[in-house]
Structure formats: C-alpha cells, structure tokens
Amino acid sequence: MLELEKYWENTQILEVNRQKPRAYYIPYADADSAKAGKRSRSPFYRTLNGGWKFKYYNSVHNITESFYDKNFDAANWDDLLVPSCWQTAGYDQLHYTNVNYPIPCDPPYVPDENPAGLYIRDFRIAESWSGKETYTVFEGVNSCFYVWVNGQFVGYSQGSRIPAEFDITPHIQPGINRMAVMVLKWCDGTYLEDQDLWRFSGIFRDVYLLGRDGAHVRDAFIKPELSSDLTEGVLRCELDTTGPLTLKAELRDADGKVCTTGQVQADGQAELTLNVSEPVLWNAESPYLYELYLSDGHEVLHFPVGFRMVSVENGIFTINGQAVKLKGVNRHDSHPDLGQTIPLNHMIQDLMLMKRHNINTVRTSHYPNDPRFLELCDRYGFYVVDEADLECHGLAVSGDFHQLTRDPAWEKAFVDRMQRMVERDKNHASIIMWSLGNESGYGSNHIAMAKWAQKRDDSRLVHYEGAAKRYEGDTDTEDLDIESEMYASPAYIGEYGADESRSKPLFLCEYSHAMGNGPGDLKEYWDMFYKYPKLMGGCVWEWNDHGIRARTAGGTEYFGYGGDFGDHPNDGNFCIDGLVSPDRVPHTGLLELKQVIAPVRIEAEDLEAGKIRVTNLYDFNGLSHLSFTWKLEAEGMLVEQGVLEAVDAGPHESAVFTVPFKQSLAEGRYFLTVMVRLKEETVWAEAGYEITFAQFEIGEEQESSDAWLDALRQRPIDIKEDGALITVEGNDFCHVFDKAKGTWVRLSKQDVNMIQSPLGFSIWRAPTDNDRNIKHKWMEEGYHRAGMKLYACSVQNQTDHEVEIAADFSLGGYMKHPVLKGQAVWRVDGSGEVSLAVKVKVREGLPFLPRFGLQITMPQGTEEVEYFGFGPHESYIDKRHSVRMGKYLLRVNDMFEPYVMPQENGSRYGTEWASVTNELGMGLLFTGNVPFSFNASHYLPEDLDQAGHLHELVKRKETIVHLDYKMSGIGSNSCGPELLEKYRLDEKEFEFGLQLRPIFKEDE
Structure with a gap:
C-alpha cells in the first residue's frame, strides 16, 4: 500500500501548502491582451489541460507503485483528457443520487475501499520563466487530491468546486518537469457535498500554471461604491502584494476612454482609490462595465467593474435604489457527455437561452461555478446568487439534519468553503447575494459563515434557506439579510407579503418544480410576486435535465438517469427536472416561464375602441428598444395588421395606446394579438425576436347556420x-x-x-x-x-x-x-x-x-x-x-x-x-x-x-x-x-x- 498521510478523514486538515484564497484573474503582459481575455495570449500562463496519463484504482489501498517518482514509467497507462470526469470516460460507476449519501453515513469516515485516480503529466518550463515564482492552479477537483512535482510532495486540498493553488517554485527546473496527482473519490468533505446530482470524480475543471515575479499582486478586492444619491462613485482597490511594487491603475469606460488614473506604492497591504463622477450604473438589463487595469510595469491585471448598489430598503430588495424582481432559475453544471466539465461555449449557450426567455437571475445550485461563468454573467447581465459548495442533505435520512452544522469540529470546513468562494468571486458585479449552501440544517457553523461573509463584504446580501422557521433550534438569523423558502405555495407567500410584521424580503430560492411536463403554477406565483413589494421573486427548479447521453446495445441513443447504469442507491429520473433537455432543447415549461415573467404586460383597456394598457415591468429600461406589432384574426384568418407607433413607458410605469383598427368590430368574433419584439439585434437574439405577446378576444361569434x-x-x-x-x-x-x-x-x-x-x-x-x-x-x-x-x-x-x-x-x-x-x-x-x-x-x-x-x-x-x-x-x-x-x-x-x-x-x-x-x-x-x-x-x-x-x-x-x-x-x-x-x-x-x-x- 502507498504510504500517505491520511488527510481525507481529518476535519481539521483541509489543505496542506495550499495558497491563501484570492480573487480570480490571469496576469497579462499588456492591456490589450488582458482586455481580450484569451489566456493563451499571456506569457505568464501555461495550460495543463490536455492529455494526461491515467490509471484508475477501485481502492486507494491497492496502490503499491510509487507513481509520483520523477522517473516512474507510465507508458502503459491510459490516456485521459483533462479536464474531465473519469466516470464519463468509462471508469468507475456513473451514479445519481439526490438525498442519500452514496456511502455509509458515518462522518467524518468514508469507506476503506475508496476509489482513486492517478494522473501524470510532463510539462515544460520555458526559459522566459527563469527566476519567476511558479504556481499551479486547479479550478476544480472532486473530491480531494494530493500533488507531487518531480517526485516531491507539493500539497493537498479538498473542496471540490473551489480552486486550489500551490507554489511549485522549489520543485521545478527549466525544461521538462513532471506533475503527479492522486484524486480520491471520497473524503470527509463528501459529507458536505451531498447535492442532488451525478456523483462525478476527477480533475473536472481547468488546470494551469502561472509564472509570477517575486513581487506581484497576490490579491485585489475591487470595491465600487456609490453615494446615497448614486451620482458619485468611488472605486476602492484593496491590494495585497508579495513585495514592494509601484502599481498604476487606469479605469476606462465601456468605449475604451480613460476615465481616471491612480498610483500607489504597495508592499503587502495597500489601498488605491479612484473617483468617478456620475458613473453609469450596472444592472442586468443594461450591464454597463468599466474596465480597470492594474499594472506593476511587468504584469497587467484586468477587472471589469460594475457600479451598482444592492440593499434592502423598508423590507424591499433593491438594486441602485430600484425595487427589482428576481426572475431566476437554478443551474447545475451539467453536460450530457462531459458531466460536470462545462466548456465555455456551453456556458454561453445556457446564458443566451436564458436571456431569450426573459430570465435575469441564476442561482449557482449548489456550489460556485467556473469563474468564467461569472465573467459572462457580468457581461451579459444576470443577477447571481453565488452558493457555497455545501450540502449535507443525507443527514436528514440519518435523523439529525443539524449534526455537522452544530458540531464545532466542522466549523473550520464550513467557513473554509465560504471564504474560498467569496475571495475568488468578490469582484463580480453580477453577484448580488452570497449563499451559505443548501439543505444542511442550520446552526452555529452556518452562523460563523454568515458573520465572516458580512465582515468581509458588506456590499452584498447573505442568504440561506436552511434557516427557515421550519427548522427548530438555532434562531440567530441576524446575519441573514433575507427570508428564503423552497416550494412555498402561492397562498403562503401572499400571506408573507401582506404581513407587515415581516421586515425582510422573501426569496423563493426554489419554486415551481419543472420536472417533466411542467411546471403548471407559474402564473399564480408571479401574480403574488408583483402584488407584494416584499416578495423579491425566485428561482425555478431547475434549468436543465441532467440526463447522460447513452446508447442501447443496438446503438439507439437516449438520455440515461439514475439506475440506468447499475447505480445504487439512486433516485431514478429525479435528475430529469429541468426547463431544457440535457442537450438544451427548450421544454414547453420554459416557453411558459418566458411568457409569465415577460418584462412587458399588455392588458385590455377598452377593446371595442382598440385601447390597450401597456405596463413596463423592466426595472431600469424603457420600452424604446422594442417594437409593438398587432394583427386581427377571425376564425384563424388574418383580417388586418399594423404597427403601434411610439410605444414607451418608464420602468414600472403604464400607458394606454390605441390599436388603429380599420375593420368594424360591431359584429363578429375576433382575436387581437399584440407582439413585442426587439427592434435591433443583441448579443443574445436577432432583430425581430419576440419577447412576449398578448391576445384578446373581441366580440362574440354570431349565430350562423350552414x-x-x-x-x-x-x-x-x-x-x-x-x-x-x-x-x-x-x-x-x-x-x-x-x-x-x-x-x-x-x-x-x-x-x-x-x-x-x-x-x-x-x-x-x-x-x-x-x-x-x-x-x-x-x-x-x-x-x-x-x-x-x-x-x-x-x-x-x-x-x-x-x-x-x-x-x-x-x-x-x-x-x-x-x-x-x-x-x-x-x-x-x-x-x-x-x-x-x-x-x-x-x-x-x-x-x-x-x-x-x-x-x-x-x-x-x-x-x-x-x-x-x-x-x-x-x-x-x-x-x-x-x-x-x-x-x-x-x-x-x-x-x-x-x-x-x-x-x-x-x-x-x-x-x-x-x-x-x-x-x-x-x-x-x-x-x-x-x-x-x-x-x-x-x-x-x-x-x-x-x-x-x-x-x-x-x-x-x-x-x-x-x-x-x-x-x-x-x-x-x-x-x-x-x-x-x-x-x-x-x-x-x-x-x-x-x-x-x-x-x-x-x-x-
């Protein structure tokens, strides 16, 4: 058996030699490259994605070879693409379970027969990196892993969906080097990762190297702040350097024009402040981004900046002082062929589909997504509820849902997951709430997470549904900014909205379960959301079906679910519960959601006179970017059509407009349909794309005899x-x-x-x-x-x-x-x-x-x-x-x-x-x-x-x-x-x- 320190069952050892968490960025050599965001254009970046040698063991105890030795012969091992989930490559067991742990519930212990995947990759260190500090970054590894370079132990980390960074400078040399990684399927962290999903393993997100100067910016917290009247902005840059640097900052507007500049001498902790007069504000409807460039003369760091203010005012959720409704979905990382390994274009496809269906919010259920996903949300305009990689749902089966969250021995693990998420994602304008995780009971460890988050970042709200009143015990919810429920009925949320004693806004982090043919209750929810200001909206469960593409013995393709691969225990097709299919074909439920949450409401005012009332349900935009066309039909045949001119109304305002019929409506039965379309092409839809419609029946069918x-x-x-x-x-x-x-x-x-x-x-x-x-x-x-x-x-x-x-x-x-x-x-x-x-x-x-x-x-x-x-x-x-x-x-x-x-x-x-x-x-x-x-x-x-x-x-x-x-x-x-x-x-x-x-x- 391989001699290892058994970190994977020790709740107090979450890492060995892992770097402190920091904001996500890639250093570039110049501003243009940084703006383009193409990582390969950076001379300080080296991807380790690609072909690795791989060997799977059904138990870590069966490993006897010193595979991490620099000269170990892995020629006969398999080839495996990284990033990937080893189950989708044919190793181990495809397994879907919702609540039940796939292992005996005995925290912190996991089975002795703990599957392991061994990875080996040779890589070259260029001469241009001579003298630099070299770091390796693993964006996501499930569930824990050990790293060696050139036969020397580098470190250990757990926490599957948050990055781990190691300094490998002492272990490398110019020319060819070797990295060896051992990934274990289970660790004590498995008890904190019991989400409703396929249980994948391996190096499933990007791996890369960064070459940094000895003195460099280690971390940056870019904090856009606004005056109370929103007319003045301050960009506060809290910086952490590894040595003395002269840092120059340049803030450009969306057109590339320099707005302001600044400079600071930094050695360790430093702060640089930039003033912006009358900043253009960011929101999901108009996601205006400034571009901040931080330069030390060698490296350039690029941070998109969105000025926006998130707050609760008199129990109402607001952004930039405006009441906002969150029209959201819950989204898992799920690909029908790649599992939890999500290509960039797949992320874009998801967001473009959401935009086309009037969705403005994503809850990252139930873990942080790839950091590039958040960059896309900043750019395309989405509100994000960023959720910690924390769920202990299986404890509900054991009878003590609160077991871990009330155990001081687990506090370090709970808080670690919050810290690493917040530190990585803190610079994204799209994130409006931090979530403490999902379905894990509630107790002192969650409270510690909330307190840390509030202290570290007071610009966002803190959310956790598990503190809802139905969980008895801890009642300290002072550090939670909103009330949250799952699957509460429309009647219940109406009662909450009408209850003046309730001081916090209510968010349905999950509602209207979209499994199969459904959902069928969206309108009732949104009638309530719009009726009561304290109801801030919610996120439909969920975005996509989690089917795995499979084939029968005869070659017929289908999407598999729990139990199709011999997995046990499993929850059958409960993972097939989305608004789109696994390959992103919209179900009719998505079309229903699109219509119910549409940003324009059209109602009858006086149909006989052609009068309709148009209500703008956008929170920030007017209607001038939309065209309103109409048609009149009788018995399915077109009678008349036209365009409504100059239709506009401010956010949350209404106006009455007249449809200029020429046809007499005195007798007969007609159907008037008003269609709302984009006037111009956007990044997510073509000109003429229909945003919503309304249809009205006018008159009565005349009695006729054939x-x-x-x-x-x-x-x-x-x-x-x-x-x-x-x-x-x-x-x-x-x-x-x-x-x-x-x-x-x-x-x-x-x-x-x-x-x-x-x-x-x-x-x-x-x-x-x-x-x-x-x-x-x-x-x-x-x-x-x-x-x-x-x-x-x-x-x-x-x-x-x-x-x-x-x-x-x-x-x-x-x-x-x-x-x-x-x-x-x-x-x-x-x-x-x-x-x-x-x-x-x-x-x-x-x-x-x-x-x-x-x-x-x-x-x-x-x-x-x-x-x-x-x-x-x-x-x-x-x-x-x-x-x-x-x-x-x-x-x-x-x-x-x-x-x-x-x-x-x-x-x-x-x-x-x-x-x-x-x-x-x-x-x-x-x-x-x-x-x-x-x-x-x-x-x-x-x-x-x-x-x-x-x-x-x-x-x-x-x-x-x-x-x-x-x-x-x-x-x-x-x-x-x-x-x-x-x-x-x-x-x-x-x-x-x-x-x-x-x-x-x-x-x-």
Whole structure:
C-alpha cells in the first residue's frame, strides 16, 4: 500500500501548502491582451489541460507503485483528457443520487475501499520563466487530491468546486518537469457535498500554471461604491502584494476612454482609490462595465467593474435604489457527455437561452461555478446568487439534519468553503447575494459563515434557506439579510407579503418544480410576486435535465438517469427536472416561464375602441428598444395588421395606446394579438425576436347556420338491428353501434372506416412527473385499470332522419366500487354526424380525476391534424399562458413532446374544433358544446406509462385521439405544493357534449 498521510478523514486538515484564497484573474503582459481575455495570449500562463496519463484504482489501498517518482514509467497507462470526469470516460460507476449519501453515513469516515485516480503529466518550463515564482492552479477537483512535482510532495486540498493553488517554485527546473496527482473519490468533505446530482470524480475543471515575479499582486478586492444619491462613485482597490511594487491603475469606460488614473506604492497591504463622477450604473438589463487595469510595469491585471448598489430598503430588495424582481432559475453544471466539465461555449449557450426567455437571475445550485461563468454573467447581465459548495442533505435520512452544522469540529470546513468562494468571486458585479449552501440544517457553523461573509463584504446580501422557521433550534438569523423558502405555495407567500410584521424580503430560492411536463403554477406565483413589494421573486427548479447521453446495445441513443447504469442507491429520473433537455432543447415549461415573467404586460383597456394598457415591468429600461406589432384574426384568418407607433413607458410605469383598427368590430368574433419584439439585434437574439405577446378576444361569434349542413341533417337514414348491432346508414355513411358494448364500433363515410376500435370513455392519463404523489391515490382507487360496465342500452328516439341511443354505464376497476356512473346519449342524423351528450356522477370521497373524455383509435395513415384552439404547442388548464388562439395544421408526430421520461404530453387546452384525417383529408371532425382538451398521438396512455425512456416507446401505427371534457392541471407537485383546487377535475356531477362527423375535407 502507498504510504500517505491520511488527510481525507481529518476535519481539521483541509489543505496542506495550499495558497491563501484570492480573487480570480490571469496576469497579462499588456492591456490589450488582458482586455481580450484569451489566456493563451499571456506569457505568464501555461495550460495543463490536455492529455494526461491515467490509471484508475477501485481502492486507494491497492496502490503499491510509487507513481509520483520523477522517473516512474507510465507508458502503459491510459490516456485521459483533462479536464474531465473519469466516470464519463468509462471508469468507475456513473451514479445519481439526490438525498442519500452514496456511502455509509458515518462522518467524518468514508469507506476503506475508496476509489482513486492517478494522473501524470510532463510539462515544460520555458526559459522566459527563469527566476519567476511558479504556481499551479486547479479550478476544480472532486473530491480531494494530493500533488507531487518531480517526485516531491507539493500539497493537498479538498473542496471540490473551489480552486486550489500551490507554489511549485522549489520543485521545478527549466525544461521538462513532471506533475503527479492522486484524486480520491471520497473524503470527509463528501459529507458536505451531498447535492442532488451525478456523483462525478476527477480533475473536472481547468488546470494551469502561472509564472509570477517575486513581487506581484497576490490579491485585489475591487470595491465600487456609490453615494446615497448614486451620482458619485468611488472605486476602492484593496491590494495585497508579495513585495514592494509601484502599481498604476487606469479605469476606462465601456468605449475604451480613460476615465481616471491612480498610483500607489504597495508592499503587502495597500489601498488605491479612484473617483468617478456620475458613473453609469450596472444592472442586468443594461450591464454597463468599466474596465480597470492594474499594472506593476511587468504584469497587467484586468477587472471589469460594475457600479451598482444592492440593499434592502423598508423590507424591499433593491438594486441602485430600484425595487427589482428576481426572475431566476437554478443551474447545475451539467453536460450530457462531459458531466460536470462545462466548456465555455456551453456556458454561453445556457446564458443566451436564458436571456431569450426573459430570465435575469441564476442561482449557482449548489456550489460556485467556473469563474468564467461569472465573467459572462457580468457581461451579459444576470443577477447571481453565488452558493457555497455545501450540502449535507443525507443527514436528514440519518435523523439529525443539524449534526455537522452544530458540531464545532466542522466549523473550520464550513467557513473554509465560504471564504474560498467569496475571495475568488468578490469582484463580480453580477453577484448580488452570497449563499451559505443548501439543505444542511442550520446552526452555529452556518452562523460563523454568515458573520465572516458580512465582515468581509458588506456590499452584498447573505442568504440561506436552511434557516427557515421550519427548522427548530438555532434562531440567530441576524446575519441573514433575507427570508428564503423552497416550494412555498402561492397562498403562503401572499400571506408573507401582506404581513407587515415581516421586515425582510422573501426569496423563493426554489419554486415551481419543472420536472417533466411542467411546471403548471407559474402564473399564480408571479401574480403574488408583483402584488407584494416584499416578495423579491425566485428561482425555478431547475434549468436543465441532467440526463447522460447513452446508447442501447443496438446503438439507439437516449438520455440515461439514475439506475440506468447499475447505480445504487439512486433516485431514478429525479435528475430529469429541468426547463431544457440535457442537450438544451427548450421544454414547453420554459416557453411558459418566458411568457409569465415577460418584462412587458399588455392588458385590455377598452377593446371595442382598440385601447390597450401597456405596463413596463423592466426595472431600469424603457420600452424604446422594442417594437409593438398587432394583427386581427377571425376564425384563424388574418383580417388586418399594423404597427403601434411610439410605444414607451418608464420602468414600472403604464400607458394606454390605441390599436388603429380599420375593420368594424360591431359584429363578429375576433382575436387581437399584440407582439413585442426587439427592434435591433443583441448579443443574445436577432432583430425581430419576440419577447412576449398578448391576445384578446373581441366580440362574440354570431349565430350562423350552414344551410348545406342543415339540409344534409334532414336526409333520411336507414336503421337496422341485427342482434346487438345497430347499423345506421345514410346517403354516404354507415355507422355501427354495438349495444353489448354500449358504443360505436364503426364510423364510416364512402366506405372509409374512420375508427379502428370501439369508442370508449377514459379517466386515466400517463402520470406526469408532477403526478408522482397523487398517482398513488389514483391507483389505489383503480383509475389506471378503470373499464366500462354497461348496465342498459336501448334506442330511445327514432325518426326517418335521426336516431338516439342511450347507454347507462360505469367506469371502475377490480376490488373497488365504480369510480363514476353515467349515461351517454348518442344521436345520429342524416349528415352522418354523431352527437354525444353524457351525464356523469363521480363517487364521493375520491381524489380528483386525471381527466374525463372520449378516447378514439383511428386507423393507420391518419396523420394530419388541424384544429382551432390554443397552440402551437401543448397546453393545459394551468399551463397555457405561452400559447395563443389560432388555427393550426400539423402532423400527429408534431403533437408529441419528447420528455426524457415519457408521460402525459401534447394535449391542447381550449380546443373549439379539430379534425384528424389521412393525407387525402378523410377522417373525423370534432366539435364541442364548449371548448375541450384535445390530443392526437401514436401512443396510448398505457404505452407512455410503461416506458421509462423515449427509446422504449413503440409507436403505434394507429392514431389515438382524446377529446376531454377536462384534464386536470399539471402543477409542480413533484417537489412543490399540491395542485391548486381550481385546476383539479374534482366535480362530482357534470355534463359533456361532443359532435363527431366523418369528413372528406376537400369537399367541406
């Protein structure tokens, strides 16, 4: 066994020889290179990213070779790219777990069989670095590691997602040198890193060398300060040097013009102050950055500077004195192929998508991100809640959630994680709050973190949800600037907002769980956020699905989740809970969020006169950068369109504008849609990109009669009974009703049969992820196995051009009383149209129904869908703010939403009519007495329910159509509150009416 000091189970040894934490920067030789930010252009920077020799051991105790020796022969080792997670390269076990620790819960001890990865890299020290001090920086290593250079021990560090820097000057020589690193999968720090994520290991962020002069700037705290009236700025530069230096400072504006300069003689601690009159202020909407250059004659350090003030005023969260709403998401580092190794372009892609969907805030759940991510947030304009790499959620399972945070032996580890984050990230304008971590109980160690942060940096707020009132014990929250909750209901936050005794603003650090088909409660939250000034907004959980790209034995690609790789314990698909897919394709939930949090609200003022009220929900910007176009439609057809001129309003202000209709709206039903778009291209979207829209219904549909259809209805029909079968035949149709089944078994026109199997009523849907709790109650009552029982069936009324057939029925499953009982009255007239009128009574004491409606299986080739309703994408009663009323023509496949774990999807709320036909337009037309929920799919609910992944679905050749009286809403109860009562199908009695007519569309 390798002889090592066993630091990994010692809570008092967090590092050996690691440098004191400092701000992130790269030294450059000149200002232009520093401004460009391309690290390879610096002569003082040398990347160690690239190919390393690698060997994996399933236990550190199995290592017997002195691999760190300078002349060790590693030629037969594997090659591994760094940075990377060794699990994504095929080593060890891909493992997803949420709350449960993947090891026995016995802090600070970890299993003796502790996997280890050994890394070796030869590198060259250039002659130009002769005489310089050389440092190596590891931006992220999971979970702890030892470093040797040229066979000499350099140091040790733990804390996976915060940098570790070592001085390797005594150990190197000009020319070829060797670095050896041993990374352990687990250490005592593992108990502080129990986040809801894949458990990756290795050198997963950048590694590099820095060559510094003996006397250099070690650290810089760049502190932009503003006068109370925000008109005067002071840039206070607190500097720490390793020796005597003459430091010159130059501050340039965003156009490159020099604003002010300064100079200071520094030897150790020093301060340099620059005054800026009438500074342009930074905010997420207009992220104005100055550029500070610090030069000692050899090195140039570059710091973007944003002047902004974060404060709480009378219980209201403000930036630059303006009340601000945080429209945020929680974002994990997650790449479908690389795990937690995140390329720069991937970070940019995430932020650009967020910008395009009106998101202004990122919570770095639940650890500091790559420092370049924060630079991007500064530049593109995001508010950041920077969170310490700290979560002890597994202790909740052991029964003592507060065990570590109340143990003095762990205080050093807790505070160390806060210090290293704050010191690294303190110069970023985007960071508005420091977070003490996530789901770790609350106690003295957290309080020590908060006190240290407040003392070190009083320009930002300190946040920690774990101090919420539901945790008993420590009540000292004086150093926490805000109240924070997770998944509190809209009703609760409304009560908080109205409670005048509450002195702190409320932040929902997690809300509206976006797992699978969801979330469905966004509007209710934002109605409350806007109603009460003390509610500062929140961050949806979460940004992206954490699927791992995988392939079946047959080569089919899919996204894997917990349990797909033999991992245990695992939390299944609970990591598939984002607004975008693992490869960043937006889910409809993101479109919903975009609309609900849009920075412009448009409301009806006097629609008949064309008057609308426009409210600017930007916190700092006006509306002059936006264009407002409108269109008027009738029955899905464009009637008129135009542009609203000179629309503008100040932040948080409203104004009324008139849409200049030429069309008379005295009679008829119209839909007015106002679209808000960018006038000019930005870094995140093209000119003309739609920011939001609003749609209004004007007038009422006039009663009209289709004379040709009325005439068809009067045509004679022929009715024949043969045993249980009733055949209704007309001029061009032939329908067959089976009295033994109580339903239609054939609907045809011109000998084209439009249905593949008998019509039936349905109450079951493939449970969504947000049904994960209620589905157990549904299944206890047999909803998923509910079949039809026919009590009686007979012809009630019959004329020469019409017949009515009544069927008394129930729906239920074995062991249980029927879920509901009802009567369906079917009527056929001379046109061949089949009308349904159903009355239903639901048994008392049952949970609300997933849905109630008619299920129709149509034959192969029925692929064309046309409907008038909400679109173009799926919608539900509580998830419909991102869709608009119109006429849509699409394919059955287009109705499908490919959630990583199949579930109910693709329904269209508020449909007024729909047709499903073959390519020649032969099929069925559906209309309702009131708007209904409509879906057309190649999957039965049972197919979706039984498949764990998309590739497990077997597409049916037939088309399954659902025409629902109502579909219960989506909500966010996978982790959030229960579905709101108003969105539940909880009626105990209701009536429903539909019409089905065989059609040849081209003849209609």
